[in-house]
Amino acid sequence: MKALVLAGGSGTRLRPLTYVMPKQLVPVAGEPLLFHTMRNLHQIGVRDVAVVVGDWHAEIADALGDGRRFGLRITYLRQDRPRGLAHCVLLARPFLGADDFVMCLGDNFLPDGIGDLAADFAQRRPAAQIAVRAVDDPRAFGVAETDGSGVVRRLVEKPAEPAGNLAVLGVYFFTEAIHEAVERIRPGARGELEITDAVQLLVTAGATVRASEYAGYWADVGRIEDVLRCNRHALDQVKPELLGEVDDASETVGAVALAPGARLVRSRVEGPAIIGPGAAIVDSKVGPNVVIGSECTIQATRLGDCVVLDGGRMTGLISDPQPLPPEGERRDD
Numbered sequence: 654m655k656a657l658v659l660a661g662g663s664g665t666r667l668r669p670l671t672y673v674m675p676k677q678l679v680p681v682a683g684e685p686l687l688f689h690t691m692r693n694l695h696q697i698g699v700r701d702v703a704v705v706v707g708d709w710h711a712e713i714a715d716a717l718g719d720g721r722r723f724g725l726r727i728t729y730l731r732q733d734r735p736r737g738l739a740h741c742v743l744l745a746r747p748f749l750g751a752d753d754f755v756m757c758l759g760d761n762f763l764p765d766g767i768g769d770l771a772a773d774f775a776q777r778r779p780a781a782q783i784a785v786r787a788v789d790d791p792r793a794f795g796v797a798e799t800d801g802s803g804v805v806r807r808l809v810e811k812p813a814e815p816a817g818n819l820a821v822l823g824v825y826f827f828t829e830a831i832h833e834a835v836e837r838i839r840p841g842a843r844g845e846l847e848i849t850d851a852v853q854l855l856v857t858a859g860a861t862v863r864a865s866e867y868a869g870y871w872a873d874v875g876r877i878e879d880v881l882r883c884n885r886h887a888l889d890q891v892k893p894e895l896l897g898e899v900d901d902a903s904e905t906v907g908a909v910a911l912a913p914g915a916r917l918v919r920s921r922v923e924g925p926a927i928i929g930p931g932a933a934i935v936d937s938k939v940g941p942n943v944v945i946g947s948e949c950t951i952q953a954t955r956l957g958d959c960v961v962l963d964g965g966r967m968t969g970l971i972s973d974p975q976p977l978p979p980e981g982e983r984r985d986d
């Protein structure tokens with residue numbers, strides 16, 4: 654099985670963060686979102702991955718390289734502008750050939766992996782398999798209607814009046830049947846070739862399309878609140894490990910992961926927290942729910958519930974945690 658990872662989107666909802674980096678490289682638990690995706694792919698046995706990139710192609714290729722560090726071989730495919738998820742499949746046809754493939758959206762965070770979904774697909778091998786999750790308000794997602802046994806009856810992209818509550822997640826398993834469907838669809842309401850329409854075409858043609866309910870943690874990282882929420886979730890798994898230096902006037906409380914080369918000077922860090930390699934925390938109070946990137950300098954500062962990007966410098970800043978809006982809510986671009 655091959656993989657297609659879509660990382661061409663611009664991430665307008667994540668501005669101002671996405672003025673400096675693509676949303677697929679936003680750090681979650683101290684690592685770019687795409688690193689988590691690559692690990693998920695390696696775990697299910699994928700070795701060949703094509704990553705569709707747009708304006709941020711250089712930054713993404715810099716971060717992932719040739720894939721060796723993940724045990725993968727990565728090919729980059731350049732999309733001139735966002736033309737839709739189905740357009741990415743068209744673009745990747747020469748790479749995919751007639752192989753089965755898994756398509757992952759680069760802005761979806763699935764820290765529990767995609768092993769169950771891959772097993773489901775391998776066992777039943779329908780023409781296509783989508784992953785779904787019941788959400789309170791599915792209007793900002795693709796919405797699937799099933800017959801109750803997991804067979805998809807209808808798929809609609811962002812319906813104003815959804816017929817059910819099953820939102821489509823960003824992990825799709827396809828056989829080569831999808832290629833013909835992708836060639837036949839026309840741009841949808843937002844002017845893009847929607848993968849939802851291609852999958853619906855398979856349903857209409859009588860092919861078996863199944864929906865697998867995803868049981869693990871899932872977030873579509875579209876807004877800053879999603880980034881914070883994902884980090885908070887990932888931080889719940891952090892194991893206390895002090896590999897850096899803690900001076901006598903500093904203390905750590907709870908699950909604090911201090912990377913090698915990180916220093917705490919007259920500071921207090923309350924876990925869960927990750928302090929990246931080479932970071933210096935001086936005369937500060939940090940945590941809980943904080944991820945400090947590598948080589949950051951945090952001085953005379955109080956921080957809670959936040960992410961500091963690699964190389965960030967802060968002096969004399971007080972930032973207290975803000976409450977997050979309800980889970981599962983999504984505004985559109």
Ligand code: G1P
Pocket residue numbers: 738758761793794795796810811820821822823847848849873
């Ligand atoms: C895309 C799909 C949508 C799916 C969502 C999941 O939407 O078109 O069907 O529910 O990803 O993240 P987009 O992020 O392009 O708005």
